[in-house]
Amino acid sequence: MAANATGYAVLERRGVVAVAGEDRAAFLQGLVSNDVTQVREDRAAYALFLTPQGKFLHDFLLIESGGALLLDPEMERRADLLRRLKMYKLRSKIALEDRADSLRVVVAFGAGALAALGLPEEAGAVRPFGGGVAVTDPRLSALGARLYLPADGLAALDAVGLERREVADYDRLRLSLGVPDGGADMVPEKAIPLENRLDALNAISWSKGCYMGQELTARTKYRALIKKKLFPVTLDGPLPAPGAVVTMGDKEVGEIRSGLDNQALALLRLADLEDAAAPLTVGETRLTWQTPEWDAAGAA
Known part of the structure; x- marks a missing residue:
């Protein structure tokens, strides 16, 4: 099917991890590459968890929903992300939870997909949908929407006229746009964010304070080392x-x-x-x- 197909697909290669508790934003702010203070119930972000040397480990969207920050790391590597987050928990008042069994990650894409979901084309916009949330992809609105839905939430997509597609149809769009997808395109502990154009995909805040790998990421940018x-x-x-x-x-x-x-x-x-x-x-x-x-x- 062509890269301009319209519909939705269940993105089984992504799972959901929740960070709850009163310190959730401050905790993640010191670890991830984007500005967590800008994430609200109506505004999502795309962020990276890097090594201290500024190399890629995980990428995910960040969504505020129901008193928790939701992250969608790669399904097969979410245990690694949870392990690393627990290492830095210390006395932070947070709770980490694997929600891969209760929430599905879904993508909706193609002409009219955002309008069908009631979303604007503004990257990062969020609204409630189908008992969960729908997000205009904060990397690039041309990718469509990402949704976090309970098991019965797919019926809401059918109800707004979106047809179920294969994940391959979404990947054709992603590849045509030149957007990388986690470890499939970026080797963990080796890939450099700026080599993979993640700065242009809104993954990095250049104005926030320190985070894991921040010094070397900034040096790569300002010394033009790519x-x-x-x-x-x-x-x-x-x-x-x-x-x-x-x-x-x-x-x-x-x-x-x-x-x-x-x-x-x-x-x-x-x-x-x-x-x-x-x-x-x-x-x-x-x-x-x-x-x-x-x-x-x-x-x-």
Whole structure:
């Protein structure tokens, strides 16, 4: 199905973790990359949990709902996030809860999806929906909405005329826009946020105080240390496996990340793109790269 399909899909690769208690905002403020004080019941954010060296560990949306901050880490890695949060709990008045069994993460996307949910196109807007909440994706409104719904909440999506789709339909949209998805595109403990354009996806506050990995993230930005960036690529040939080496002639210039059909993401060296003397290839497959429209400032 085309990247412009409209509907909703259950995003089973994401789960929900709740941080409740009176210190919840202050606790997360010292750990994650975005400004938690700006998260309200009508305003969500996208944030990162980094290593002290500023490398990627987890990404998630942050939503205030029912007296708790909800995070949606990758389902298979949520136990790791909970473990790391518990390490820093100390005397903070918070309670950590795994809600993956009680809340589903759902994406709604395509033309008319936001309007059907009563959401504006303003990234990060939140409203109640279907016994849970619906959020205009705070990374990029073109991605549509993310919803956190109880088990019976899917009926509300059917009621507003949205048709159930496969997650692959959402991924076609995501890949066409050049948006990375957690560990599928960013290797934990190795990936650098700015190489993956996460600053342009509203993941980082440059004005808040210290957080885990803040010093090195700021240094990377202000000293212009980025040598690679993530690009959406169109494929002419078989889909390469994640991690496959991208070459220009006999020179290695990058790696493939996630992909589907004739689209993929690739981490490419900027200097090689500026002086491209030969086509980019992975085996028999030729790649055509482009800069995402939403990150014109980060063009190669």
